[in-house]
Amino acid sequence: MKHLTEEQIVLHCYGDAGDGAAIEEHMQECSQCREEFDKVKVLLAGIPAVEAPEPPAYLEQKVWLRVRDQAPDRRAVSWMPKWAWGAVMAVLLAAAFLAGRFWPRNVDVQKPPHTAQVSPGRVLLVAVGDCSMNWSACWQRLPTARQS
Amino acid sequence: MEITEAAVVAQVLAGDREAFRLLVNRHTRSIYNVAYRMTGNQQDAEEIVQETFLRAYRSLERFELRSSFSTWLYRIAVNRCLDFLKAKKMNDRYQISENPGTEEDDRAIQLPVTDPGPDRLLLSAEVKEKIARAMGLLTPAERVAFTMRHMEGKSIEEISKTLRIRTSAAKNSVFRAVQKLRQQLEPLVIG
Numbered sequence: 001m002k003h004l005t006e007e008q009i010v011l012h013c014y015g016d017a018g019d020g021a022a023i024e025e026h027m028q029e030c031s032q033c034r035e036e037f038d039k040v041k042v043l044l045a046g047i048p049a050v051e052a053p054e055p056p057a058y059l060e061q062k063v064w065l066r067v068r069d070q071a072p073d074r075r076a077v078s079w080m081p082k083w084a085w086g087a088v089m090a091v092l093l094a095a096a097f098l099a100g101r102f103w104p105r106n107v108d109v110q111k112p113p114h115t116a117q118v119s120p121g122r123v124l125l126v127a128v129g130d131c132s133m134n135w136s137a138c139w140q141r142l143p144t145a146r147q148s
Numbered sequence: 149m150e151i152t153e154a155a156v157v158a159q160v161l162a163g164d165r166e167a168f169r170l171l172v173n174r175h176t177r178s179i180y181n182v183a184y185r186m187t188g189n190q191q192d193a194e195e196i197v198q199e200t201f202l203r204a205y206r207s208l209e210r211f212e213l214r215s216s217f218s219t220w221l222y223r224i225a226v227n228r229c230l231d232f233l234k235a236k237k238m239n240d241r242y243q244i245s246e247n248p249g250t251e252e253d254d255r256a257i258q259l260p261v262t263d264p265g266p267d268r269l270l271l272s273a274e275v276k277e278k279i280a281r282a283m284g285l286l287t288p289a290e291r292v293a294f295t296m297r298h299m300e301g302k303s304i305e306e307i308s309k310t311l312r313i314r315t316s317a318a319k320n321s322v323f324r325a326v327q328k329l330r331q332q333l334e335p336l337v338i339g
């Protein structure tokens with residue numbers, strides 16, 4: 001007679017062996033496998049579900065405070081998906097580049113010569129250029145800036 | 149009228165962060181129990197509870213409003229436990245290799261066979277301690293699967309869904325766990 005495997009016996013204790021009827025049938029006739037099955041059953045019955053002690057005081061409060069402190073405020077960042085921020089930044093960058101390129105650069109001769117002349121377009125270009133040097137920092141700053 | 153959890157989630161997603169607090173208050177205790185069962189340690193359980201809620205909040209967009217929030221949260225918690233146990237195992241292994249010779253003595257389970265009785269485990273504090281130690285010898289996957297099946301009464305299907313493994317792998321983890329526990333604990337059964 002082919003005996004049950006240990007795996008069949010163990011899983012049958014939980015009703016997970018799959019071929020439960022065949023296992024039962026075998027154990028009707030085979031005292032050796034029945035004994036083995038009973039042994040495992042007794043052992044498992046003796047392993048109680050672990051009861052957790054009282055959780056620390058104010059655990060809910062602690063959990064909530066950590067979520068509040070470490071998780072983003074959805075109002076600040078979630079109204080527009082991240083890819084949309086990317087698109088907006090790309091458009092701004094392109095606009096700044098074109099503005100910087102085509103903005104008229106006629107020097108106003110009536111102003112005193114020591115006053116530096118910088119066109120608004122160039123300011124924007126420099127700002128964006130500056131930003132693109134440190135793109136990730138800018139990226140981080142954008143939603144944060146909205147928060148504040 | 150009690151507000152449904154799906155409605156609370158929707159509220160949080162709409163920007164009402166405070167609403168999440170309701171979910172924290174409602175589920176902290178049960179997640180703590182799960183984490184304690186899996187780790188057997190209060191501090192670890194507390195840490196896992198915190199990480200679970202943080203993870204849940206951050207990935208709330210992925211929660212399907214039709215499904216059960218507690219099941220979704222439970223799955224996150226179990227996977228946090230699994231990751232935690234894996235990391236701990238790695239750390240232990242590192243510490244053992246740094247400090248060889250002490251671990252075997254500490255982990256060997258000497259089972260009492262002095263008090264004959266009926267066919268049952270003697271569930272003294274000492275035996276409970278030995279069960280806890282035997283649980284500590286399981287691999288993280290075995291421990292998690294066994295705890296879910298044996299202590300939480302979860303089905304093999306639920307285990308496989310939670311851990312994203314095949315049902316055959318879930319069954320195998322439960323079997324391996326019981327096999328190891330037998331080796332460690334069977335001498336406790338007075339026959």
Ligand SMILES: [Zn+2]
Pocket residue numbers: 001002003004026030031032033034
């Ligand atoms: Zn047999």
